[in-house]
Amino acid sequence: MAKKNETIIIDGRLVSAKIKEEIKEEVAHLIDHHDKAPHLAAVLVGDDPASQTYVNGKEKAAHAVGIVSSIYRLPENTTEKELLEVVNYLNNDDEVDGFIVQLPLPKHISEEKVINAINPAKDVDGFTPINVGNMVLGKPAYLSATPFGIVELLKNYGVELEGKHVVVLGRSNIVGRPISILLSQKGPHANATVTVCHSRTQNLEEITQSADVLICAIGVPQFVKAGMVKEGVVVIDVGIHRLPDDTKEKGYRIVGDVDYDEVSKKASYITPVPGGVGPMTIAMLLKNTLLAHKKEIYK
Numbered sequence: 367m368a369k370k371n372e373t374i375i376i377d378g379r380l381v382s383a384k385i386k387e388e389i390k391e392e393v394a395h396l397i398d399h400h401d402k403a404p405h406l407a408a409v410l411v412g413d414d415p416a417s418q419t420y421v422n423g424k425e426k427a428a429h430a431v432g433i434v435s436s437i438y439r440l441p442e443n444t445t446e447k448e449l450l451e452v453v454n455y456l457n458n459d460d461e462v463d464g465f466i467v468q469l470p471l472p473k474h475i476s477e478e479k480v481i482n483a484i485n486p487a488k489d490v491d492g493f494t495p496i497n498v499g500n501m502v503l504g505k506p507a508y509l510s511a512t513p514f515g516i517v518e519l520l521k522n523y524g525v526e527l528e529g530k531h532v533v534v535l536g537r538s539n540i541v542g543r544p545i546s547i548l549l550s551q552k553g554p555h556a557n558a559t560v561t562v563c564h565s566r567t568q569n570l571e572e573i574t575q576s577a578d579v580l581i582c583a584i585g586v587p588q589f590v591k592a593g594m595v596k597e598g599v600v601v602i603d604v605g606i607h608r609l610p611d612d613t614k615e616k617g618y619r620i621v622g623d624v625d626y627d628e629v630s631k632k633a634s635y636i637t638p639v640p641g642g643v644g645p646m647t648i649a650m651l652l653k654n655t656l657l658a659h660k661k662e663i664y665k
């Protein structure tokens with residue numbers, strides 16, 4: 367049997383660093399030409415540690431590329447009405463190009479109501495119905511960070527999608543659903559035949575075995591095993607989980623939705639966890655902020 371070609375590890379840290387460097391250069395150019403720096407705001411309600419880490423990471427990354435960042439920290443007992451007032455304030459603040467409301471929100475606040483209140487022109491998370499609708503219709507829209515990041519990774523590694531069978535595991539509003547739409551659309555870096563699988567899918571292995579590209583966003587640690595994929599598959603792993611591991615200093619290790627050790631032996635390209643899709647998300651948020659500042663999506 368002929369020897370299998372090398373597996374290429376899709377390096378999200380490298381690609382995100384490249385994108386951030388491009389953003390940094392563009393921001394510097396704007397400032398040199400007497401424009402203001404783009405401004406990203408984030409609203410954080412309560413003190414969920416994971417959300418604090420995300421928001422602090424976003425602020426640090428924004429500063430590193432010259433984007434102004436402000437964080438609105440609101441207490442856990444903020445009412446829905448008060449949060450809607452902050453959203454309304456940011457919608458009308460000409461100093462702010464784009465903003466995000468960090469999710470999850472406390473239980474007593476409707477995420478749907480809050481997202482619906484965000485001005486789509488400032489919705490750099492791409493979560494509002496207008497941005498989702500425009501994305502579905504193939505119109506200019508802010509793409510949410512994870513699907514946008516996956517598209518950029520595939521583009522950067524020259525993964526051919528035209529006519530290929532892409533299988534998406536998971537149908538969430540922020541990953542599975544949008545990536546399935548983007549990759550099946552007409553156009554460059556798309557034109558794929560897409561199958562979306564979910565918890566009710568029958569004969570799952572049969573479907574995953576026929577995948578040329580497998581995008582895994584189901585939230586189950588190491589769910590995808592070598593027997594589920596064909597030789598040469600391209601694997602994009604969106605999962606991120608902590609597994610207890612006494613051999614590690616921290617007492618855990620990070621794994622994805624894919625059993626990396628097994629599946630990487632068969633894959634032609636694969637994203638590692640950590641260091642694959644994860645680092646791309648903040649870079650794409652910064653990119654959306656720059657687009658918002660330049661009013662490229664909504665004039």
Ligand code: GUN
Binds near residue numbers: 467468491
């Ligand atoms: N919580 C986890 N990820 C995200 C994200 O990308 N945006 C927002 N607003 N909240 C999140």
